[in-house]
Amino acid sequence: MNLQTHIIKGFHWPRHYTSAVAIGWHVDGEAGPIGSDPKNKEHLAARSMGQYGVTTAMPRILDIHDDLDIPASFFIPAYLVKEYPELTKRISEASVSHEIAYHGYMHENVFMVTDKEEDDLFDLQVTIMQEELGRKCSGWSAPGWGVRENTLQNMFKHNFLYDSSLMEYDRPYILCYDEKKMVELPISMVLDDYEIYGASLYPHGGGVNATAEEGYQIYREEFDGLRAYGGLFTTTFHPCILGRPGRLMMLKRLLAYMKSFEDVWFATYEEIATYVKEEFIR
Numbered sequence: 251m252n253l254q255t256h257i258i259k260g261f262h263w264p265r266h267y268t269s270a271v272a273i274g275w276h277v278d279g280e281a282g283p284i285g286s287d288p289k290n291k292e293h294l295a296a297r298s299m300g301q302y303g304v305t306t307a308m309p310r311i312l313d314i315h316d317d318l319d320i321p322a323s324f325f326i327p328a329y330l331v332k333e334y335p336e337l338t339k340r341i342s343e344a345s346v347s348h349e350i351a352y353h354g355y356m357h358e359n360v361f362m363v364t365d366k367e368e369d370d371l372f373d374l375q376v377t378i379m380q381e382e383l384g385r386k387c388s389g390w391s392a393p394g395w396g397v398r399e400n401t402l403q404n405m406f407k408h409n410f411l412y413d414s415s416l417m418e419y420d421r422p423y424i425l426c427y428d429e430k431k432m433v434e435l436p437i438s439m440v441l442d443d444y445e446i447y448g449a450s451l452y453p454h455g456g457g458v459n460a461t462a463e464e465g466y467q468i469y470r471e472e473f474d475g476l477r478a479y480g481g482l483f484t485t486t487f488h489p490c491i492l493g494r495p496g497r498l499m500m501l502k503r504l505l506a507y508m509k510s511f512e513d514v515w516f517a518t519y520e521e522i523a524t525y526v527k528e529e530f531i532r
């Protein structure tokens with residue numbers, strides 16, 4: 251493997267900022283259950299659980315971002331972008347400038363496909379996003395955190411500005427593959443709502459179903475810590491999970507708390523990766 255990861259020496263946030271927040275939503279919709287098992291195309295209840303995130307939760311989530319003037323990055327499987335034109339229209343018409351980014355075609359975990367199938371899926375999602383959005387996206391976050399060498403090769407082939415799936419550091423860093431470089435905006439399982447509220451119908455039901463308050467505590471602690479260490483707070487929030495009404499009330503309180511600090515930069519993943527590339531990649 252020719253991959254090397256580089257921490258950025260002398261890293262600093264722009265202007266007066268000392269840390270950053272990038273709110274990432276993984277809008278999996280019905281691509282979540284279908285991607286994990288094609289038989290779920292017939293599973294109307296599992297599909298409807300994903301659809302709740304798209305049709306019921308997303309308008310409320312966009313309202314919260316509007317109310318607090320906080321941008322977000324929406325990682326959306328290409329299948330959903332094609333099936334729900336209203337979804338991307340609402341995102342692009344919001345008063346805050348949001349980002350739409352890659353998240354597979356049908357939310358495939360790359361460890362479930364061959365290299366050739368993965369290559370074809372990358373070509374397909376890039377083509378569909380270009381057709382539906384009129385532009386290429388800047389980056390991706392891996393469905394199910396499936397990333398391997400062939401995945402990186404595809405990201406470099408399509409000139410992705412950033413990846414947001416790895417976890418070695420807690421501020422932006424650089425992925426080097428042969429002579430090519432890409433920005434990594436690290437994620438954390440601590441900030442993946444599935445780990446706290448992951449009660450799900452598929453693959454087999456069960457899981458956890460914590461109170462909204464437990465999530466608030468974990469997210470606030472991590473935000474306070476990352477702010478103290480000058481880190482990057484990225485989230486993996488799912489509309490069908492964190493978009494339940496009680497949790498949205500908690501989210502609004504959490505975002506308002508984080509927004510009260512003037513030294514925290516709220517930006518999309520694309521804005522942060524652009525800053526990092528221009529400032530630190532030679």
Ligand SMILES: [Zn+2]
Pocket residue numbers: 276277278353357392393394
């Ligand atoms: Zn996802």
